[in-house]
Amino acid sequence: MVNDSDEGAGPAARSKRADARRNEKTLLDAAAAVFVASGVEAPVRDIAAEAGVGMGTIYRHFPTRADLIIAVYRHQVEALAEAGPTLLDTSETPYAALGKWVDLFVGFLVTKHGLAAVLQTDNAGFDTLHAYFLDRLVPVCTHLLDAAVASGEIRSGFAAYEVMRGVGNLCIGAEGDSRYDARRLVGLLIAGLRR
Amino acid sequence: MVNDSDEGAGPAARSKRADARRNEKTLLDAAAAVFVASGVEAPVRDIAAEAGVGMGTIYRHFPTRADLIIAVYRHQVEALAEAGPTLLDTSETPYAALGKWVDLFVGFLVTKHGLAAVLQTDNAGFDTLHAYFLDRLVPVCTHLLDAAVASGEIRSGFAAYEVMRGVGNLCIGAEGDSRYDARRLVGLLIAGLRR
Amino acid sequence: MVNDSDEGAGPAARSKRADARRNEKTLLDAAAAVFVASGVEAPVRDIAAEAGVGMGTIYRHFPTRADLIIAVYRHQVEALAEAGPTLLDTSETPYAALGKWVDLFVGFLVTKHGLAAVLQTDNAGFDTLHAYFLDRLVPVCTHLLDAAVASGEIRSGFAAYEVMRGVGNLCIGAEGDSRYDARRLVGLLIAGLRR
Amino acid sequence: MVNDSDEGAGPAARSKRADARRNEKTLLDAAAAVFVASGVEAPVRDIAAEAGVGMGTIYRHFPTRADLIIAVYRHQVEALAEAGPTLLDTSETPYAALGKWVDLFVGFLVTKHGLAAVLQTDNAGFDTLHAYFLDRLVPVCTHLLDAAVASGEIRSGFAAYEVMRGVGNLCIGAEGDSRYDARRLVGLLIAGLRR
DNA sequence: GATGAATGAGCCTTCATTCAT
DNA sequence: GATGAATGAAGGCTCATTCAT
Incomplete structure (x- = not known):
């Protein structure tokens, strides 16, 4: 900045x-x-x-709402992007790093009422928003996944985009439903990646 | 009938x-x-x-939109509900039955643009809809999960509600995004349940 | 009938x-x-x-609502119309007869939620209704007023139409407001007629 | 102001x-x-x-219709409220003051097509309007009535609310009916108050 | 004749977006 | 540049009234 x-x-x-x-x-x-x-x-x-x-x-x-949303979350998205490599360096295994990173991602989304929903919607006018999130985070996530595949911890064949979309979706509407713990379910999803 | x-x-x-x-x-x-x-x-x-x-x-x-939605999907929900026990009887293991049932559920949701989204939303006025889906399907799913826990195939501790919500969420916006295969991700989630 | x-x-x-x-x-x-x-x-x-x-x-x-209303109240209107001469014959003075007749009228209106309101409205389509009520009752009321004028009990110069309209209006919304007693107020109005 | x-x-x-x-x-x-x-x-x-x-x-x-109505008539209602004491001071007797004030009130209502009707209706959503009119005018009218009672000109026992409601009702639909003179009838009502 | 399903005008209300000041 | 007033499309809902069955 x-x-x-x-x-x-x-x-x-x-x-x-x-x-x-x-x-x-x-x-x-x-x-x-x-x-x-x-x-x-x-x-x-x-x-x-x-x-x-x-x-x-x-x-x-902010000509469009998407611009505003991007601006609002830019800092946190940047932080998330930067956290990827760092975690990879400091974690015991790539899979552990992936897990921690996904956890950060969940923490980010879960507190943003409605953001996860917007992220997956094909609402016209949010393309910029979509693009920004993906451009910034997909490479990071790809990197983590690749590393975990390389270390033999998880199966290959899942694209970062897909995993992130999945995690994002699992976070939709999480806030306010006490019977639903997004973090736990995301844990299940990531666990499912293991060999 | x-x-x-x-x-x-x-x-x-x-x-x-x-x-x-x-x-x-x-x-x-x-x-x-x-x-x-x-x-x-x-x-x-x-x-x-x-x-x-x-x-x-x-x-x-249909006095309310929820009534209409219920009516539109009633047949399929009923079929889903009835499929649970049947699958348990005809599948090799409870876990296999669970997998197949969840697959049916996904098939149902994925083709209903926006239904999954409504299902998780706390929008007032959709309570009837919510209730109907949950009343009808949670018991079925519970049954399947219990059986799979009993057979030692999956870990315990996940409520049907939570799993279904997770599956439902993963189906949001799946249609029309070729890079996102809800079924695969749900597979991951269910795989994550394994011991 | x-x-x-x-x-x-x-x-x-x-x-x-x-x-x-x-x-x-x-x-x-x-x-x-x-x-x-x-x-x-x-x-x-x-x-x-x-x-x-x-x-x-x-x-x-009943092609129009007015037709229905007329039909519904025809009996009572007829009874009211017939009560005029009778009261005149059986009461001590014409003014007393007038008072009693007006009381009957009030009794009629007050129990017909909204009727009084319709009676005074210039809503198109209710002309028939208007006409019927007036045709039937104005002559009766005129007769009573004339008699009371003739007997020197009340001042002249007030047309039956006007008096009835006034009574009718005083009955609007009377039902359900405990602080408002239409009958008492009508009494005031009729008392005001006295010389 | x-x-x-x-x-x-x-x-x-x-x-x-x-x-x-x-x-x-x-x-x-x-x-x-x-x-x-x-x-x-x-x-x-x-x-x-x-x-x-x-x-x-x-x-x-004006968020609600009542707000709009109030705003439209506020000036006149205020003027009416202020006229009460003034008339009491400048009229020969309290009863004369009452008569003049009621006349002003009639003048106000008769020109407001439908206002009198709304005033008496228990339509939800008009409570504000009701309250405003009553809060502002009932005390004024009470004052006038009390004075006239005290001066021995009129009988006691009629509340301002009731009298005003009566006057209001008599004004309903007055406009546009040449055979009905609300002012005259109100005169009758007020005359009826006399001892 | 009776029925009640269908129609659709009419009203209310909320907001994204523009633009004069 | 900032302001927030104005616009008007959009969507929900309620009946009076018609008319096929």
Whole structure:
């Protein structure tokens, strides 16, 4: 994030940017809060209200809802992406790393009311969102799976995309149903991968 | 069910009924078609249009959307329920029966665009639907799981509700995504149950 | 009612009529009951249901709601009309007769949930209803008023139509409001007529 | 009311508000016009059309129909409320004041097609409206009645609520019926109060 | 004649999105 | 740039009324 954009503009320009970024931060925080409370499909008006800005401001910064969602979760997705290699390095076996990573993924999704649902839907207009998540995480997951296959711990033949979709799906609606523990079921799924 | 179809009823006495029932069939077919095309949450208007009837007709026959959905899928749910014991009798092991039954379940869900999604949602107004599915199928699934636990093939501790929810979730959005094979993933989940 | 219609038809025709009249009686009773329970604007379907007949039957007998209402209350309106002269004959003074008659009128209206409201509304389609009530009762009321004016008990200058409309209005919504006693207020109105 | 109109507010700070308020004025005028023409129960669409705005605009400003009605008549209700004490001060006797006030009330209601009807109905959703009218006017009327009782001009025992309801009822449907003069009848009612 | 199924207009309400200020 | 007012499509639901059986 340090050098995220801003190719060295003059001081005034920069301050404007800084201003805008601060505003954007407010937006993202508000959106995150509303997403948690009411799901990713919450009315734009609610998000604007939470942020204390006009709705137009939301639209200026994020032309589509998908853009907003991406922005909201970018940090966490990045962290997730970065966690892959790290876990591989620090875990006893590739399979253990996979398990831990999937757990992180579950932790991410389960707390985002409705995100998992949006992720799998073929709703037009969410392609960007889809693409972003996949572009960023599929390679990471592929890497983990490959390693675990290579170590002989799991069977081959399952694509990262598929596994992630499965994990994502298992997380849908998990929040709020005490009889359903997404993490346990995901555990089953990953266990099913073992040779 | 015995006298459900009125072939052989009094000639005129049943004429209205026959008419209405034929119409109801049209409605169910139309609803099924629309459900496949646009999901179970499709506008009532669309279903009416597809059936070539007025909206009022839908409401007359099915006061709530849940009623309609139940009616549309009743036959298949019943068949599913009845398949459980049969499979247990005719399969080599309880686990094999469980696998086959789950496969049937997946086959059912995968072709019903949006049904799996509705099934897990806590949308108010779908309680009837929920209840119907669970009432009918959870006992069957429980029976299969118990048998497989008893035969020592799978670990214990997973409730039918949870497993079914998991399977259901894995089927969400499966249709139309060629890179995602719900059946395979469900296979993984069930495999994960093995000791 | 004795010779209400039926100009001496043949026996068969007559029996048919008798049949129809019995049916019509059922309809009227049902309508009266529903009117009391849900007001004069109750859905036709409800009335049909209460009568245990199809809606079409209602429409056959009473093309418009006004026709039905008239039919339902015809007996009571006739009784009211006939009570006028009688009261005049049997009361101490014309004003007393007027008071008693108005009381009967109030008693009639107050128990007909919504009737008073319909009576004053200029809803198109209720002209028949209006006309019937007025044609039948205005002359009676006029007679009473005239007598009371003649006896010097009340001031002149108020038309029966106006007084009846006033009484009718005071009865609107009386049922079900314990803080509002239509009869008392009507008493005030009639008291106001005194010299 | 003091700072209700914003002549003199900060130049730009209030521009939106000014805009919206102007619009609200348009809405109120349109609503008033439609209320006169079609009654207080006119479809929201009609009001929007009359105002030349979208329906959403109505809903933005007035979440419920009752809110709209209240807003439309607030000024007049307030004026009515304030007229009570004034009349008491400036009239020869309390009874005269009562008569004049009731006359104002009649003048108000008679021009509001359907308002009187709504006022007496127990329609759910109009409670706010009811409450507002009663809260504001019953005390005023009570005051007038009490004074007239105290002065020995009228009989006691009639609550303001009841009298107002009576007056209100007498005004229902008055507009457009040349044979019915609500004011005269109300006069009769009030005359009836005299000892 | 009776039936009640079907029709469809009509109303309400919610929000995503645009755009004047 | 920000604001939030306005728009209007979309969808749900309820009957009055017609008409095939």
